[in-house]
Amino acid sequence: MSTARSLVSISDFDVEEYLKIMELAAKFEANSYRNLLNGRVIASLFFEPSTRTRLSFESAINRLGGRVIGFSDIETTSTTKGETLHDTIKIISNYCDLIVMRHPLEGAAKYSSEVANVPVINAGDGANQHPTQTLLDMYSITKTQGTLENLSIALIGDLKYGRTVHSLIMAMRYFKPTFHLVAPPELALPNEYKQILTASNIPFYEHTDMQSVLNEVDIVYMTRVQKERFSDLMEYEKTKNSYILRNDMLEKTKPNMKILHPLPRVNEIQPDVDANPKAYYFEQARNGVFTRQAIISYLLNLNA
Amino acid sequence: MGNIQGKQMVVSAIKNGTVIDHIPSKSLFKVISILKLEDINTQITFGINLESQKLGSKAIIKIADKFFEQDEINKIAILVPEAKLSIIKDYQVVEKKVITCPEKIQGITRCFNPKCITNHQNILTKFSVVSKMPNISLKCEYCEKTTDFEHFNFI
Ligand SMILES: [Zn+2]
Numbered sequence A: 001m002s003t004a005r006s007l008v009s010i011s012d013f014d015v016e017e018y019l020k021i022m023e024l025a026a027k028f029e030a031n032s033y034r035n036l037l038n039g040r041v042i043a044s045l046f047f048e049p050s051t052r053t054r055l056s057f058e059s060a061i062n063r064l065g066g067r068v069i070g071f072s073d074i075e076t077t078s079t080t081k082g083e084t085l086h087d088t089i090k091i092i093s094n095y096c097d098l099i100v101m102r103h104p105l106e107g108a109a110k111y112s113s114e115v116a117n118v119p120v121i122n123a124g125d126g127a128n129q130h131p132t133q134t135l136l137d138m139y140s141i142t143k144t145q146g147t148l149e150n151l152s153i154a155l156i157g158d159l160k161y162g163r164t165v166h167s168l169i170m171a172m173r174y175f176k177p178t179f180h181l182v183a184p185p186e187l188a189l190p191n192e193y194k195q196i197l198t199a200s201n202i203p204f205y206e207h208t209d210m211q212s213v214l215n216e217v218d219i220v221y222m223t224r225v226q227k228e229r230f231s232d233l234m235e236y237e238k239t240k241n242s243y244i245l246r247n248d249m250l251e252k253t254k255p256n257m258k259i260l261h262p263l264p265r266v267n268e269i270q271p272d273v274d275a276n277p278k279a280y281y282f283e284q285a286r287n288g289v290f291t292r293q294a295i296i297s298y299l300l301n302l303n304a
Numbered sequence B: 001m002g003n004i005q006g007k008q009m010v011v012s013a014i015k016n017g018t019v020i021d022h023i024p025s026k027s028l029f030k031v032i033s034i035l036k037l038e039d040i041n042t043q044i045t046f047g048i049n050l051e052s053q054k055l056g057s058k059a060i061i062k063i064a065d066k067f068f069e070q071d072e073i074n075k076i077a078i079l080v081p082e083a084k085l086s087i088i089k090d091y092q093v094v095e096k097k098v099i100t101c102p103e104k105i106q107g108i109t110r111c112f113n114p115k116c117i118t119n120h121q122n123i124l125t126k127f128s129v130v131s132k133m134p135n136i137s138l139k140c141e142y143c144e145k146t147t148d149f150e151h152f153n154f155i
Helices: A015-030 A051-063 A085-092 A108-115 A131-145 A163-175 A191-199 A233-239 A281-299 B025-034 B070-074
Strands: A041-046 A067-071 A098-103 A120-125 A152-156 A178-182 A204-207 A219-222 A258-260 B017-024 B044-052 B056-064 B084-089 B092-097 B104-106 B126-131 B137-140 B146-148
Touching: A015 A131, A015 A163, A015 A281, A041 A051, A041 A085, A051 A067, A051 A098, A051 A120, A051 A131, A051 A281, A085 A098, A085 A108, A098 A108, A108 A120, A120 A131, A120 A281, A131 A163, A131 A219, A131 A258, A131 A281, A152 A163, A163 A191, A258 A281, B017 B025, B025 B044, B025 B056
Parallel strands: A041 A067, A041 A098, A098 A120, A152 A178, A152 A219, A178 A204, A219 A258
Antiparallel strands: B017 B056, B017 B084, B044 B056, B084 B092, B104 B126, B126 B137, B137 B146
């Protein structure tokens, strides 16, 4: 069993560690090019393609002066020849100081963290966890609001299947937020998470209409409503335009309000929003690089 | 404690050892496998498809000269929570053991999530028990999904 510290699930870190990552990310934002890895080798194992996430990690590693080995899709690996995940991870962990991995199967990163003798960072395991996304979301919230505490947050779109939404709820519940949950009934937040919110004494309000909520909140977190999530296509046709953000809807929103989105977007944020200073999703993606620098240096105990 | 000789004995009595009673008949062979009874060298007798008022059809196992550790017994908790365990000394029931569900379970059942890594590779399943009453549900330590009692798929 491995003793290396990994980041597989957002609940692997405690509140102090969330705050530590925020602090480190700010340091890396101020001074991103630092040779802390000094030629150390990081494996970037993408068992399914995700170009954006992979490049964000690889940029973070390069800025830290590290080297990247790995693959960007499964076609080129020996897994296609029937090698087990166990053996792949066991072997590659001999070649590197840390593994970043994305895998289509849920629990793959957790299992790999047990097999590897180096830290494993989960860059997404199926629909399960993507903790670095959550930490970069939190860094974006901290940066734009000056704090993580006592914020009013609207979560909009697919709250049923959206793993980024679930993880954000799990992490933000320590910071006394108020949640506004805006979703079509078919894609409402699962009861499991509502129970957690109730148990944590966190107020939350469910809505189906988004305009009424926009003017009240500090953060608007948009997600995509996908057609294939609906069992009833009539329902989809009825609701599909209800969760699309247009610039004219932002007029009376709070001055500090910012719009986040894990990206990629399709049409749920109209292009006319992009020029609004409240649109924050591209900077959010940029924050991902600093946050990943922070996570890598934290797990490797680099003196950042 | 009562004398088990009083009733009509379908499965012969043991002098010393353990009796596991009130096992639903369909679960007998799973219990045998989970408790690894095939590795025990003492005399073991089984009865299956016996009449039971409570279960309709029950099974019973009598294992001579074998006394289980509590954590061994608890392994069968998710399979047959209603089973009864009696310790026999000199043909008498000297103790009835309660089966309690452990906090963590390894192996025994599969994760119901078809996208879970444990269903695609040869990996020992690991669960934490998230609820015990009225039925047990298990949270997979890998994919974090919860499997309810009705979806248990015993290995
Ligand atoms: Zn699982």
